[in-house]
Amino acid sequence: MGCTSSRDKGDDNAKKIRKPKPWKHSEQVTRAQLKRMREEFWDTAPHYGGRKEIWDALRAAAEADLTLAQAIIGSAGIIVQNPDLTVCYDERGAKYELPKYVLSEPTNLIRDS
Template sequence: MGTIKKIRKPKPWKHSQPLTKSQLMQMRDEFWDTAPHYGGRKEIWDALRAAAEADLNLARAIVDSAGVIIQNPDLTICYDERGAKYELPKYVLSEPTNLIQDN
């Protein structure tokens, strides 16, 4: 498994229904609150969250310093040094193309 040096945002994607920014933020918060329960180490989940919320250059530095092994350049699949798998949904990494204004 080679390491990928470039991190990029996921390709444009569409949610099953149009979402508002506040709905998207709520989905993200729920994911990050429950993510450590899927296994893996809390500090890796924390680093992935910081990387997901950072610009791409900072994200690279965060995952490198945490020892995260990136399988997909958009961070949807990563591993830690012990081989635990971390899967991130696209909605925590970028906004859908069908994002709508909050009322």
């Protein structure tokens, strides 16, 4: 007559991550524009706080498949608040917010001409 709470791992780092739900950008963007937006975000993100090594791990996770991303998040000690990685924390409590455009493509992405 054990309790059923044994399913709960109790470890925020072990939270299963997933890609964001389909989303639409405020205006149509090309793949080249999306790439520039992502580069600009990753270049400036560390200037808004947090540790560079956590930003680097988040970028690697954002650009990896889900299995590898899960391993990166776990090994970096990143605490996932939202399973789509839009809000995370490091072990010191610093908050990291990622826009959906660095995590997946919008539904209104248009081809480069």
